[in-house]
Amino acid sequence: MNIVKRHCVTRAAVAAGMIVLSSTLALNAALAQDKTYTMKMTLPTLNDPSYFFAKNYAAALEKDSGGRIKTEIYPASQLGSIPRQIEGTQFGAIQCALIPPEFFVGVDERFEVMAAPGLVDSMDHGQRLAADPAVKKLMLGLGADKGLHGVALFMNSPSSVIAKAPIRHLADFKGKKIRVLASQFQTQAIARLGATPVAMTLGDVVPAMQQGAIDGAIGGIVVWTPMHFQDAAKYVTETGQPAVYAIVEVSKTWYDALPADLQKIVDSDAAAGQAAIGPVASEIVNKARKGWTDTGGELISLPGDEQADMMKTFSSVGADVSKTKPLLNDAYKIVTDAAQRTK
16 A cells, blocks of 8 residues: 555544544433432421422522432431531432531531620521521531531521420529530530520430420420420520521532532532521521410510520620630631621
């Protein structure tokens, strides 16, 4: 074969190779567009703002991804206790968790900073604080090296204390065993009222109260009413402190395996959900308060002077908890500065 023929054959082979490569790339791209990804969402609650966020987020993801992301929602700890839900999300067995950030302290102690008492004085203030760019950067970035990708943060409800016997005055806290979330900001605050803090996940609260292991629990009316806690206790004292937040964490392993366009949808739909949740959360709180009294429960407020005394008692908790921990102290400063900005 002469040189000209060999050159023509070589060019033809290269061209054929390029066609095959192009076809392969096109096929792979088409397959990537056809592949579906399942997102299992887990949360410990039901019919509260976190649950409504999950439903709206799931619908948006399926719509905006053209069905390439399939969502499944598992409320009321159907996928296990809160620690198991967090571990499952870290390792990719669960793809999304909506849980109060304090429960992630085993991942990074800075997660508990949103539980500092006295940060916010209303639901609207709480949502503005969650939307502050410095706070979002801090909170959603935690856990990135531990298998978590944060996508949203919002205030779920103000705190209240459910109890078997009415707590009408600060003195009524003395000697009580009160369930708290896993946060020193809560344990120190409740201890300063003369009560004994007992860290406990939500699923254990009702049996613990029924068996007398605890006398009451800190949480939100948006949990007490829809999850029928009146079966265990009918008195709720609305202290308002601390704010109960929810953080939305996506499994980083799962997220990193998504095509870039779906990663963008996961992030942007969560951000849109956070921006929209404020009025919905406030409405759910109001309905839950009415629902509590409609079913025979009682809502209690401390006398005004005692509420003020409680806030004075709580005022130094955040600084005292964080002062010996540089990273936590820096996080506390970021959040408290933002709380002042967003009043």
